[in-house]
Amino acid sequence: MDWMLLGIVLACAGFVQGYAGFGFGLVSMSLMPMFLTVKQAAVISTAFTLFSTVVTFTRHYRDYNWRRGGVFLASVCIGLSFGVLLLARSSEALLVRMLGGLMVVYAGREFLLPRSKDKFPEHWTVPLGLFSGAMSGAFNLGGVPGAAYAYAQPWSRGQIMGFLQVMITIGCVLRLVFYGNAGLFSGISWSRAAWLAFPLFIALRLGHFASERTHPRRFRQGIFVFIGVSGLYYLFIR
Numbered sequence: 001m002d003w004m005l006l007g008i009v010l011a012c013a014g015f016v017q018g019y020a021g022f023g024f025g026l027v028s029m030s031l032m033p034m035f036l037t038v039k040q041a042a043v044i045s046t047a048f049t050l051f052s053t054v055v056t057f058t059r060h061y062r063d064y065n066w067r068r069g070g071v072f073l074a075s076v077c078i079g080l081s082f083g084v085l086l087l088a089r090s091s092e093a094l095l096v097r098m099l100g101g102l103m104v105v106y107a108g109r110e111f112l113l114p115r116s117k118d119k120f121p122e123h124w125t126v127p128l129g130l131f132s133g134a135m136s137g138a139f140n141l142g143g144v145p146g147a148a149y150a151y152a153q154p155w156s157r158g159q160i161m162g163f164l165q166v167m168i169t170i171g172c173v174l175r176l177v178f179y180g181n182a183g184l185f186s187g188i189s190w191s192r193a194a195w196l197a198f199p200l201f202i203a204l205r206l207g208h209f210a211s212e213r214t215h216p217r218r219f220r221q222g223i224f225v226f227i228g229v230s231g232l233y234y235l236f237i238r
Helices: 003-020 024-034 038-057 070-089 092-112 122-139 143-151 157-181 190-212 216-236
Strands: none
Touching: 003 024, 003 038, 003 190, 024 038, 024 143, 038 157, 038 190, 070 122, 070 143, 070 157, 092 122, 092 143, 092 216, 122 143, 122 157, 143 157, 143 216
C-alpha cells in the first residue's frame, strides 16, 4: 500500500470536504481505486470520511437543527440498506448514470431557473433521500445528491454544513457496521493509517479557511458547478 500517495488523496478529499461540506467520498473513491482494491478503497474512504465529518461538524454544530431535513435523513437511512443490496444485485453502471443525470438536472435548475432556486419541490424529498442512501450504501457516493437537496434549501451556510455532516456521518456509521460484519477490515494496517489523520486535519482546516472567505453567492454557484461537473463525470466517464 502506497501510504504517501494515500495521504495525498486523503488531503485533497479533505480540502473539498472542508470547503463544501461534502465531496470526500467523491474525490477519494475516484482516485484510490487506481492503487487500491475497490473494497479497500471503500473501507478506508468511509473511515476517513467519518473523521472528516466529525471535525467539520465541530465548527457548525450550533447551526444544526434536527427539524431541518429530518424527513430526508430518515429516507437516507432506509435507502442505505437498499444500497447494500443493490451493490450485490444491480447494475452499478445504471445507478451511477441515474445519479449523473439527476445531478446535471439540479445544476441546470440552479442556473437556468434562478427564481425558483430556493423552492425545493417537497414531493422529491423522500425519493431523493432514498436514492442518496442507496448510492451511499452501494458506492459511498451519497453526499452529492444530499448536497443538491441541502443547497437548494433557503438555509444559511452553517445550517447546510451542519446538516450535511450529520447526514454523511449516519451513512458512514451504518456502512462501517456492514463492512465489519462482512470482514472487510482485515488486510488494512490501521495503526499506520491513523497517522494520515494529521495531514487530513490540516487539509480540512484549509478548506474551512477558504470557504469562509468566499462570497455566499459565489460559494453556492461553485457548489452547483461542482455538482454539474460530477454529474457529467458519472454520465459519460465513470
